Amino acid sequence: MSSPRIAFIGAGNMAASLIGGLRAQGIPAAAITASDRGAEQRARIAAEHGIELFEGNAQAAAGAEIIVLAVKPQVMKDVCLELAPHLHEGQLLVSIAAGISCASLENWLGPRAIVRCMPNTPALLRQGVSGLFANARVSSAQRQQAELLLSAVGLALWLDEEALIDAVTAVSGSGPAYFFLLIEAMTAAGSKLGLPQATAARLAQHTALGAARMACESEVDAAELRRRVTSPNGTTEAAIKTFQAGGFEALVEQALNAAAARSAELAEQLGK
Incomplete structure (x- = not known):
């Protein structure tokens, strides 16, 4: 410039x-x-x-x-x-x-x-x-x-x-809060598993940071990265299956649809 x-x-x-x-x-x-x-x-x-x-x-x-x-x-x-x-x-x-x-x-x-x-x-x-x-x-x-x-x-x-x-707005504008929520939930779950609160928080935060960097810098998509770290009958697979059994993907789609709809609604209100 x-x-x-x-x-x-x-x-x-x-x-x-x-x-x-x-x-x-x-x-x-x-x-x-x-x-x-x-x-x-x-x-x-x-x-x-x-x-x-x-x-x-x-x-x-x-x-x-x-x-x-x-x-x-x-x-x-x-x-x-x-x-x-x-x-x-x-x-x-x-x-x-x-x-x-x-x-x-x-x-x-x-x-x-x-x-x-x-x-x-x-x-x-x-x-x-x-x-x-x-x-x-x-x-x-x-x-x-x-x-x-x-x-x-x-x-x-x-x-x-x-x-x-x-x-x-739904994906990236509001998106940081979704990741904060996941970090918050992982920290709470880690604490219930016996980890000190501060340790659980740091583990969750830096896991999110490292995963994001891998996703941004890798030549393959997120789905392939997930598959590569999900060994058959392993610990990761147990967690992923639990997420999916709870309707994880559908819930994310519903959440983003709600955010997008609210964005359009606010635009209508604020533009008058």
């Missing part, structure tokens, strides 16, 4: 992660601005990243080529209506707010080049994954800029249909 001016509207945790990722990639502080209503948050972000912060959104956005909308979904409409008169042609708008469609953003901002993103919380460690959708006004150069922006905090994957954002 040839250091375009980037403005963050909202400087919460996700915005701060993106700013940190961009700075780590060599984007100069002078190319980044941000706005936030909280004086303490402005001071903290300025101290950590050396960028200029403003209380007013229009001040932060002035002269920016890329504007990242990083406010809570509940206030997005008001923020967009306030910001709209201060925008100009050629700017790229990148929304990382859950549940706000491109159509809603265009209703509030006017016809704009918009990329809608669904990042997840591991982005705070620059280990996130994001689904991205661009509307028809986004140029190929702007697509590259958006991808580089989100790549600063992890993997960025493009979607051909905006409706698939709901599926991304």
Whole structure:
């Protein structure tokens, strides 16, 4: 990225992660601005990243080529209506707010080049994954800029249909909580088997970390990796059969369907 001016509207945790990722990639502080209503948050972000912060959104956005909308979904409409008169042609708008469609953003901002993103919380460690959708006004150069922006905090994957954002929300947006739940359950079960709580927790956490790395770095899929560690009549097979007897796969499908449906429902509510 040839250091375009980037403005963050909202400087919460996700915005701060993106700013940190961009700075780590060599984007100069002078190319980044941000706005936030909280004086303490402005001071903290300025101290950590050396960028200029403003209380007013229009001040932060002035002269920016890329504007990242990083406010809570509940206030997005008001923020967009306030910001709209201060925008100009050629700017790229990148929304990382859950549940706000491109159509809603265009209703509030006017016809704009918009990329809608669904990042997840591991982005705070620059280990996130994001689904991205661009509307028809986004140029190929702007697509590259958006991808580089989100790549600063992890993997960025493009979607051909905006409706698939709901599926991304179900799989990866909400996904970290599913793994936390499994770690929580494994820790509790390990403790009941006699392990000290702290030991059970560390075993579960690092098993999850190691398994995820193997899945990401292996040339074979997760199903094959599972088969390779599941010896016939062994301990792993006993556990896997118990999971499957309880309807594990069907339950996961039901859970993701529920998350996707709720994502679509929230988009309908928040976009009015």
